[in-house]
Amino acid sequence: MSTKRKQEQDAELAAEEASDGVMVTDTDLEAAEVAAADPVPNPIPQPEPTAYEGQDQNIPAEPFGVFAAAEPEAAPPVTGPLIYLGPNIPGGRLLQSTVFRTEVPAYLQPLIAERPAVSDLIVPVSDMAAVQARIVKTGTAEYVAYQTLLQGGIDNGI
DSSP states (O other): OOHHHHHHHHHHHHHHHHHHOOOOOHHHHHHHHHHHHSOOOOSSOOOOOOOOTTOOTTSOSSOTTOOOOOOOOOOOOOOSOEEEOSOOBGGGTBOTTOEESSSOOGGGHHHHHHOTHHHHTEEEGGGHHHHHHHHTSTTSHHHHHHHHHHTTSOOOOO
16 A cells, blocks of 8 residues: 555545544554455355245245156066966956966957056966065055955055
8 A cells, every 4th residue: 555545545534533532543444444455245146035035935846855757667577487476356257376487468458458466466476476475465465456456456545
């Protein structure tokens, strides 16, 4: 800082001190000069507020944890031997532990359309033990399907 400018500032300060009774030192002037010459940018940029008109600024526009529903992927077709693990269907239409070599036969399609829970209990033979364990565990999809078929195919929200 030039001496002429420093003298001008000292004169201004003296005039201010006389008017308001506050004493300003050279250290205060240097700190003010540094702050004016080299402002420190905010190291963390703050996002612009995006609230809708009339919306409280503290409430996010979308609730946390809400995501667009993903489209369910189609399950690959099951190949290989399949087994029906549900109860016997009256009239001998389908018996428990019936094994199908490759796929569900076409003659069972009307039964599956009438009682959709049947298809939930036709599983690959390789998954038989795991599915049998889930059939006896209350609340699983397999348990609900089995109980629905036991009651004659009426789904009452078990």
